[in-house]
Amino acid sequence: xxxxxxxxxxxxxxxxxxxxxxxxxxxxxxxxxxxxxxxxxxxxxxxxxxxxxxxxxxxxxxxxxxxxxxxxxxxxxxxxxxxxxxxxxxxxxxxxxxxxxxxxxxxxxxxxxxxxxxxxxxxxxxxxxxxxxxxxxxxxxxxxxxxxxxxxxxxxxxxxxxxxxxxxxxxxxxxxxxxxxxxxxxxxxxxxxxxxxxxxxxxxxxxxxxxxxxxxxxxxxxxxxxxxxxxxxxxxxxxxxxxxxxxxxxxxxxxxxxxxxxxxxxxxxxxxxxxxxxxxxxxxxxxxxxxxxxxxxxxxxxxxxxxxxxxxxxxxxxxxxxxxxxxxxxxxxxxxxxxxxxxxxxxxxxxxxxxxxxxxxxxxxxxxxxxxxxxxxxxxxxxxxxxxxxxxxxxxxxxxxxxxxxxxxxxxxxxxxxxxxxxxxxxxxxxxxxxxxxxxxxxxxxxxxxxxxxxxxxxxxxxxxxxxxxxxxxxxxxxxxxxxxxxxxxxx
Amino acid sequence: xxxxxxxxxxxxxxxxxxxxxxxxxxxxxxxxxxxxxxxxxxxxxxxxxxxxxxxxxxxxxxxxxxxxxxxxxxxxxxxxxxxxxxxxxxxxxxxxxxxxxxxxxxxxxxxxxxxxxxxxxxxxxx
Numbered sequence: 029x030x031x032x033x034x035x036x037x038x039x040x041x042x043x044x045x046x047x048x049x050x051x052x053x054x055x056x057x058x059x060x061x062x063x064x065x066x067x068x069x070x071x072x073x074x075x076x077x078x079x080x081x082x083x084x085x086x087x088x089x090x091x092x093x094x095x096x097x098x099x100x101x102x103x104x105x106x107x108x109x110x111x112x113x114x115x116x117x118x119x120x121x122x123x124x125x126x127x128x129x130x131x132x133x134x135x136x137x138x139x140x141x142x143x144x145x146x147x148x149x150x151x152x153x154x155x156x157x158x159x160x161x162x163x164x165x166x167x168x169x170x171x172x173x174x175x176x177x178x179x180x181x182x183x184x185x186x187x188x189x190x191x192x193x194x195x196x197x198x199x200x201x202x203x204x205x206x207x208x209x210x211x212x213x214x215x216x217x218x219x220x221x222x223x224x225x226x227x228x229x230x231x232x233x234x235x236x237x238x239x240x241x242x243x244x245x246x247x248x249x250x251x252x253x254x255x256x257x258x259x260x261x262x263x264x265x266x267x268x269x270x271x272x273x274x275x276x277x278x279x280x281x282x283x284x285x286x287x288x289x290x291x292x293x294x295x296x297x298x299x300x301x302x303x304x305x306x307x308x309x310x311x312x313x314x315x316x317x318x319x320x321x322x323x324x325x326x327x328x329x330x331x332x333x334x335x336x337x338x339x340x341x342x343x344x345x346x347x348x349x350x351x352x353x354x355x356x357x358x359x360x361x362x363x364x365x366x367x368x369x370x371x372x373x374x375x376x377x378x379x380x381x382x383x384x385x386x387x388x389x390x391x392x393x394x395x396x397x398x399x400x401x402x403x404x405x406x407x408x409x410x411x412x413x414x415x416x417x418x419x420x421x422x423x424x425x426x427x428x429x430x431x432x433x434x435x436x437x438x439x440x441x442x443x444x445x446x447x448x449x450x451x452x453x454x455x456x457x458x459x460x461x462x463x464x465x466x467x468x469x470x471x472x473x474x475x476x477x478x479x480x481x482x483x484x485x486x487x488x489x490x491x492x493x494x495x496x497x498x499x500x501x502x503x504x505x506x507x508x509x510x511x512x513x514x515x516x517x518x519x520x
Numbered sequence: 521x522x523x524x525x526x527x528x529x530x531x532x533x534x535x536x537x538x539x540x541x542x543x544x545x546x547x548x549x550x551x552x553x554x555x556x557x558x559x560x561x562x563x564x565x566x567x568x569x570x571x572x573x574x575x576x577x578x579x580x581x582x583x584x585x586x587x588x589x590x591x592x593x594x595x596x597x598x599x600x601x602x603x604x605x606x607x608x609x610x611x612x613x614x615x616x617x618x619x620x621x622x623x624x625x626x627x628x629x630x631x632x633x634x635x636x637x638x639x640x641x642x643x644x645x646x
Contacts, residue, residue: 167538171631174539178630209632 032060034160035153039063048119052153053080055111064118075100076116083114089143097121101142105150107157115150117142176312182207183320191331192217192324200324201227208313210302211281214243217288217296217328242276246283247297249273260287260321261314266305277303284309286317290325298324341436345393348430352398356406359395362479367392369475372519373512377471382439387468390443394472397427397444424448425457443468447476450507462509470509474500474516477508525642526550526567530560530574530586531604540573543631549638557581557589564590568597571638576605576612587619594620600641604629 032052039050040063049064049071057080064071072094079090083104091101102116122138183203197215204213205227214226226243249272250262264283267273273283285299298321300309353360370391374384398406401423405416412420428445431437446460446469453461465473482496491499497520504513527549529540537553544551552567554560558581560574572590576583587601598621605612606627616624623637 163538164542167535167542170535171539171543174628175630175632177628178633181626181628207630 035156036061038152038156046117046119048117050118051076051116053114053116055107055113057084060113071116071118072098072100076102079116080114084112087112089146091139091142093121094118099138099142101139101146103143103146103150105154115146115153117146117149172310172312176310176316179207179313179316183316191334192327196327198227200320204298204300204317204320208300208317209304209307210300211304212243212301214299215288215296215324216244216247216299217324243299246273246276246299246301247285250285257287260289260318261285263309263314265308277301279303280305282307282309284314284317286314286321288321288325288328290322290329293325293329295325295328338436341434344434345389348396348399349392352395355401355403356395356398359398362483363392363395365479365483366394366472366475369478369516369519370471373471373475373515376515376519383468386439387443387471389437390440390447390468391472391475393427393431393437393440394444394447394476395423395427396430397423397425399430400426421448421456440468442466443472445469447472449473451509452506455507465509470512471515474508474512477503478516523548524550525571526552526569527571527573527638528560528563528567528569529553530555530557530572530578530583532556532575532578536575536604539631540634543635544638547635555579557583557586560586561589564593569599570642571600571602573602573604573634576603576607584615587616587622591619591622600638602634602637604634 035052039052039061043049043063049062051062051064051071052060053076054060057077059076062071075092075094079092079100079102082090083102087104089101089103091099093099097120098118099121100116100118102114104112104114107113119142197217201213201215204210212226212228250257251272254262256262262285264270264273264281266280266282267276268280280303282302282305283299285297288295288298298317300317302309349363353363367388370387371384374387379387401419405412405419408416424445424447428441431441431444443466446458446465449455449458449460449465449469451462451465451470453459478496478500481491481499482493483490490496497517500508500513500516504510527540527544529537529544529551530553531537531540532555534555537555541551541553549571552563552569554563556578557574560572561581563569564572572586574583574586583603583605587603590601593599601619601622602625603612603616603622604625604627613624616622621641625634625637
């Protein structure tokens with residue numbers, strides 16, 4: 029025991045002054061230190077053992093005379109965890125008035141003196157031990173606080189995104205697993221679509237792999253009446269002491285789960301499992317997990333709001349498309365068909381998600397500017413006058429104006445604006461040339477040309493698909509981007 | 521692994537020293553401590569610790585100077601230096617990168633992560 033070291037020097041220093049020797053025994057009757065050298069004769073161990081039991085049993089001072097010249101006495105003291113140890117002193121009988129003869133029987137005076145002396149001594153020992161223990165406990169607490177602080181600094185900043193994604197959840201669970209030093213961490217969430225994620229320390233994969241649904245089972249077993257649920261968590265500190273959770277795994281474990289909840293909306297659970305029974309889930313960890321779950325819930329709420337907004341835009345776009353097509357009887361279904369062709373080309377081109385979404389909106393809304401054109405011109409059976417054609421040519425720019433205020437469609441408006449540009453620069457509204465024309469517009473131009481040629485118009489019958497394709501190929505390089513025409517052929 | 525391995529903790533704040541001392545002693549390391557770079561330097565030269573954990577901002581001699589002064593010793597007898605600091609300084613990583621077997625850990629640090637880093641180092645370097 030290292031905590032006895034601090035007393036050692038003190039007792040040794042008392043030896044020459046008091047002419048006594050000392051021993052300290054612990055609460056199991058094991059000698060911890062002795063100021064006498066190894067020889068048993070110097071310190072009567074058997075005598076100690078005899079009075080040790082009396083000291084412990086009676087919890088008080090014991091004194092006895094060993095032989096003609098020595099006495100032995102002992103006093104109990106409280107050890108760290110409340111157990112009793114003993115401090116012994118071996119001394120010479122005081123010498124009486126006749127200097128040659130030691131007192132055979134120690135007077136009550138001598139006994140009382142020794143009792144007082146040992147009482148003070150054990151008091152000091154106890155204090156020293158308890159101070160040392162307190163310091164160690166505080167240091168230990170500090171150690172835990174350091175861990176908590178580190179954890180906060182690592183994890184509290186985890187949620188940076190506004191929208192939930194598999195990647196974000198993955199990162200969060202990984203951080204939990206690594207920094208909370210648990211053996212498994214998981215999230216079971218539902219927001220429209222289900223997010224289920226579990227991560228397990230490699231060393232423990234065998235414990236979890238055969239039981240796919242074990243985490244859901246852990247959650248399902250939470251008793252609804254558990255009082256901690258009012259604070260949105262549930263804990264099993266030791267599975268061996270919990271009838272419900274006892275036999276879930278082959279080894280004893282700890283389990284902590286918190287609700288992912290925000291403004292009364294409940295989305296699911298975050299949870300952790302650990303097989304390390306020497307550690308506990310600490311308050312700090314619980315608070316951190318709760319705050320993390322709350323942040324996650326906010327992100328899910330945001331995501332839902334965003335999805336709602338997106339849904340709204342989808343509805344609005346559908347209404348707009350309906351409005352165009354209601355005016356122009358010949359273009360019914362044109363927007364949808366062009367969009368589908370564009371989507372096929374976009375996939376082929378390997379567009380990124382954002383570009384792909386922008387292309388979708390641009391292609392379905394490319395003719396939205398026609399809303400501003402009189403029906404008489406749109407549905408005119410004969411050839412258009414130059415003035416009428418000028419009005420028709422205004423539709424891409426008009427479309428741009430209509431869509432510009434809608435933030436969610438910001439990425440699409442250039443595709444709408446430029447879908448009538450020509451690859452050779454002879455198109456409208458800006459006469460852009462080649463790569464100057466936005467990619468989305470070049471894609472839409474191909475699909476638009478094909479669909480316009482193959483479907484009926486006010487002034488002519490539609491051509492067959494093969495004929496339409498031939499025309500598209502004919503204008504590749506002049507009207508249309510030859511690269512995009514090639515892509516179109518590939519997905520045709 | 522921890523047996524006979526000496527770790528020197530150099531920090532002017534006693535609670536940091538105590539926490540690391542307790543943590544490392546419990547893991548079986550022999551722990552020395554110093555309250556500034558000067559004391560640290562003397563202990564490194566006398567006691568040849570396998571690992572040095574040092575703060576940067578300290579009286580008398582700061583951690584950066586300590587690291588630079590002891591870096592030369594590492595050629596003959598490599599040892600790990602872990603620099604812990606609460607100071608925000610984007611350039612910290614730069615000078616640390618120049619030194620042999622030297623790592624940076626930001627405060628608040630995790631005592632467990634420090635022990636793990638030591639174990640990793642001693643595990644790879646016999």
